[in-house]
Amino acid sequence: MQTATKIEEYLKELEDSLGNDFQRKILDTFAVAYRTGRANAFAGMDVKGLIDEIAEAKDYSLARMDALYEEFKQKAEAMGVKVHMAKTAFEANEIIARIARENGCTKAIKSKSMTAEETHLNHHLEEQGMEVTESDLGEWIIQLRHEGPSHMVMPAIHLSRHQVADLFSDVTKQKQDSDIQKLVKVARRELRRKYVEADMGISGGNFAIAETGTIGLVTNEGNARLATTLPRVHVALVGLEKLTPTLHDALRVLKALPRNATGQQITSYVTWITGPNECKSAPDNTKIMHVVFLDNGRRALAKDHDFSQVLRCIRCGACANVCPVYRLVGGHKYGHVYIGAIGLIMTYFFHGRDKAKFLVQNCVNCGACKEVCAAGIDLPRLIKEIHARIQDEEGHPIQSKLLGLVLKNRALFHALLKNMRWAQKPFAEREGQFIRHLPTVFMKGQDFRKLPTLAPKAFREMWDQIRPKVENASLKVALFSGCVQDFVYPEHMVDAVKVIARRGGVALDYPMKQSCCGLPVVMMGEKEAAKEVARQNITAMDPADYDYIITLCASCASHLKHGYPKLLEDDKALAAKVGQFADKVIDFSSFVHDVLGLDASAFNRSGEKVGYHAPCHLCRGLEVREAPRANIDLAGEYVATDEEEVCCGFGGSYSMKFPAVSRTLLAKKIANLEAGGVSSVVTDCPGCVMQIKGGMATQGKPIKVRHIAELMAERLK
Amino acid sequence: MQKELVDLFTQKAQAVSAIVKPVGSLKEAYAYAADICLNKDACQLLMSGCGEAVSDAAADLCAAKSADRIIAAPQFEGKRLKELKAACDKAGITLLTEGMRGQLAGIDVGFAVADLGLAETGTLVVDSSSAEVRLSTMISEINVVVLPLSKLRKGSYDAEDELSAIIRQAPSYMAFITGASRTADIERVLAIGVHGPLELHILLWEDS
Known part of the structure; x- marks a missing residue:
């Protein structure tokens, strides 16, 4: 849970998490094992094709959310299920509390549901005097500890066997061994009793199939089967985005979900419940079944042309599995209820700006999440978009606003950089390669790596002297240096020119009006400045003049190629040029290897x-x-x-x-x-x-x- | 083709610790179930938590176990039931076809016949619309399921029409079962049998 009210508090919490050796070790081991596990599970499959199909099918369903709801409701109610629509989290909790009251239920057994975590359902029911027991082992453990999940699939991954043994000792009033196999058996026995006593079973839903009114549940432990079988009442709480037209859609997601989540080909159990089934503890021998669909902002989100993709999420947790930051700080510091990259975004939409505003800044933008997302969600970009939105809503911090202003004016920006060469002198080491120290206001916590000084001469100031003379050129190429290689490491550029010139026949140009690519302002949530800088660069380097636009900076390259078209998608006047520009951008290594050969x-x-x-x-x-x-x-x-x-x-x-x-x-x-x-x-x-x-x-x-x-x-x- | 499917199914099911054996006939399957039940470690209930330091209330469940050796086979009726009963009687095993709610402390063996098999994932599809079937396949410590090879399909897409037919018999409760009940919720260490069966035995029956 994210509760910090100041960035300093959040930073302190992160420091504390970094000191949690147990968590660090287990998440490290998992991160490494996960890669192999996932690759093995998908071996021989067209993963990208599957992800594209899932994304497309999800988008299709999201655009028809209301119609699918009506279809599901009609099908399910014809079988005797009661279907509810809850506009808010509170309403969902209230509906479930009312179902309990109307049916005289006092004890609920739950199978895992992130949606119920989102609405804080347990808390609500307990306040009404109900006893609620989580039956998924991990969920039960964190429930007993009064914690939220630290991972969507492995909610108690932050805890050691010793912590669980201590917890179970309290619960059973018996001294527990820290042998995991024994602890699992203890949970089995304790929870079996809870199923027997419960008069209400609560589940989530991985799928809600409209054409048949079916709820699909994916579990490993089989707890959902018992929770939906033994009690006389079953309530499924399902996010509206889980509505899907056909069984085929669900089977498709099922091909990706377990593989992407834990590297399993399929989970031990997948349960498909259609209508109120036989239940010997219920009147008329028939289960009393309710399905509560949760809106809580989903219907509005589904209509947002960019953010609707958030609702494609199948809750596999893979974005946390590969996130280098999650791996260091753990889920409690990397989400509010929903965890990982998708969690940062969902926190903003489901739990609000206050909970999200520090979280969305804590993304290093490495793109590992986007690469594994089973639904093709452009997670890093959406995180930056939310960062920018929150700044628009709450005001931009002075540093990022200033940087935005400066970057928009190339001449000013470059003049400032040149002046800094002189200003840095007193702080530079004797050899001049690194900054010796900066006033502490700039250096707090920064001493873990030396920072370079600005080069005495920028690349743009050398260009005229080093520019190779080429006759009968077969290729025309523009160099894009980016700020760092222009002002800090011009030697990279000089060496790149030597390597490219080796083959001959390549006419190189360095357009002087190029500026920073703009990624730094994207990272700081200054979207308008980023757009302005993008326009300037595209104008400074007319793509029609070149066969390729080369950059030695991977971040610039990826931003020029993928960031610009997205950033300027509403700029109709520039559209063709943006596309041409992006097409011609290539990184140095590929150019040398693939083009020059x-x-x-x-x-x-x-x-x-x-x-x-x-x-x-x-x-x-x-x-x-x-x-x-x-x-x-x-x-x-x-x-x-x-x-x-x-x-x-x-x-x-x-x-x-x-x-x-x-x-x-x-x-x-x-x-x-x-x-x-x-x-x-x-x-x-x-x-x-x-x-x-x-x-x-x-x-x-x-x-x-x-x-x-x-x-x-x-x-x- | 069929052999390839059987091999794939076997390999995938074994990868999740299921025990896979061919049987020539249902009678052979009955004998296998009786044998497993009889030779199962007398104290195997220990595995399900009896010997652990559970709370007093949870310990009370032990007393609820009604007979020494139980096989539950709620799907069975008619001739098949008679034959299975004969196999159980011979071994001194109690055979139940209903009343699972009275056995929540656990039964030794659940015995069922699968409706479909999915080779790509080693999955059994069991129509569990009967509450007794749902329970017998969950509260048994060893789940023995016969898969008629005529019902083996490559993957879920190949079986889609048949799966769809099961869920359209409303109300229905369809189960995909792949391996035994498992968890890795404590330190990511795999533990089998957290809520359901501790073992899954699949008997491949050449029925056609």
Whole structure:
């Protein structure tokens, strides 16, 4: 649960979570095991095709939510089920409390339902004097501890066997061993009794099939079967987005849900309940069955052209499984009720701005969630959109507003950067490579990695001297430097020019009116400034003039290619140019490998063992994976290291805002590289270079950190 | 083709710890169930929590167990029931076809025949519209299910018409069962038999 009222409180909570060694260890193990488990479960399947189909089918259902509700209601009521529509969480809880009163129910047994967590149903029923028992083992454990879930599928993943043993000792008044198998059996016996006593069973619903009025439930423990069988009353609380036209839709989701959630091909039990079934404890031997559909903002959300995709979510929890931040801080600090990337978004829509405003800032924008989402939800972008919305609603902080203003004016921005060269002098180390220290107001928590100084000369100031003279060019290429490689690491650009010039026939241009790509302001929630900067860049580099637009920065590349078209989708006048521009953007590694086709003959290959850090925005943002590794192997010996595709923790302004998380991600990155026995590491993004190089320098590690262009230029024949 | 399906089903079911055996006839299946029931560790109920330090109220459930050895087969009637009964009688096992609510402390073996099998996931489809079937397949410690091979399909899409027919017989309660009841809710450590059966035995019956 997210309850911090100030960002400082939230940061403190994050620090505390980072100190939770047990949680850190179990989430680490899970994150690594999950990748293999998921890959095995989907082996031989067209995963992308399946995800696209799910997204399309969900969108189709969401657009027909009201009609599907009517169809379900008509089918189910014809069989004797009572179907309710609850506009709000309170209304849903009230309807269920009323059903209990009308049927004289005092004890409820529940199977797992995130929707019931959303409405805080247990709390409501308990206030009315009912006894409610969760029957899913994890849910029962957190219920007994008066906690919320820390994961959508494994709600008690934050707890150790010892904590569970202590808890069960309290519950049973018997001393419990911390043997997990024994603890599970204790729960089995204790809960069996609760099923026997219960007069109401409450379930959620993974599917609500309109054509047959069927509720589908996906469980491993089988608790939903007992909870919907033994008590005389069954109430299913289901989000409206679970309505689906046909059985086929449900079977399709079922192909993805268990595989994506836990790497299982299917769960132990899938239960399909159609109408009030035989129930020997009920009058007339027939179950009293109610289905309560929850709106709570879903009907309005379904109509939002961009955010409706949030409702595609099938609650698999995969976005948390792969999130590097979740892995460090755990679910209680990474969501309110709903957890993980989707949780950050749902918190805003279902539990409000106050609960969401710090959470949505805590996204490093690595795109790992988007890549695994079973419903193809563009999670990182939506998180940034909400961040921007909240700033529009509550006012923009002065820093981000200022940055937005400055970035919109390229001349001013570049003049400021040039001036900073002089201003930084007193703070620079003697060799001038790193900033020695900054006044503490800038440096709080930032000392985990050294920050580079601005270069004495920006790339744009060198361009005229280094520009290669090319005759009979067969390719016309524009260079997009981005701010970091223009002002901090111009040497990356210079080396890239050398490598590209090696093949000959490539006319290079560096359009002077280019500016920052605008991603930093997206990260800070300044959407209007981001749009303005995008327009300026597209105007500065007319795509019709070039065959390719190359950038050495993975983040710029992914933002130019995928961010711009989305950002400017309403700008009709620019639409064609935006599309052309995006089509021509290519990253340095792909250009060298796929377009120029540079091979071994161009390099003096060394025996140096070189590791690779895959920038988030290259491996996932642009899905470029082969080219950089092949390029490394032309110049040295590429050595694979663990978790190459996990974020280094930079994330632009993220590392400034959440230094403790950034520091920990960086420490893991460095540890993995060290363990891999490499003497140097290269990457495709100046942000990652800045982070990893700064970390190595602070820790005094001998591993050399370079951009891939530097390595290639060094070994060029 | 059929062999490939059987192999796939077997491999997938075994991957979730189900025990898969071929049987030549239903009679052989009855004998298997009786044998399993008889040779089941006399104290296997311990596995379901009897020996653990449970609360007094939960411990009371032990007293509710009515007979020494029980097989429950609520789907059975007529000739099949007679044959199954004969197998049980011979082994001194009590056979129940109803009254599962009186046995909530647990029964030894639940015995059922599946309506369909889905090879891709090693799944059994059991029409559980009868409350007795729902319970016997859940409260049994060992769930023995016969899968007639004529009912084996590749995946859920291939069986879609038949699945649809089951849920259209309203009211209906259709169960997909894949392996035994499991949880990994404590430290992600797999534990079998949290609420339902501790073991699933699948008997592949060459019925055609």
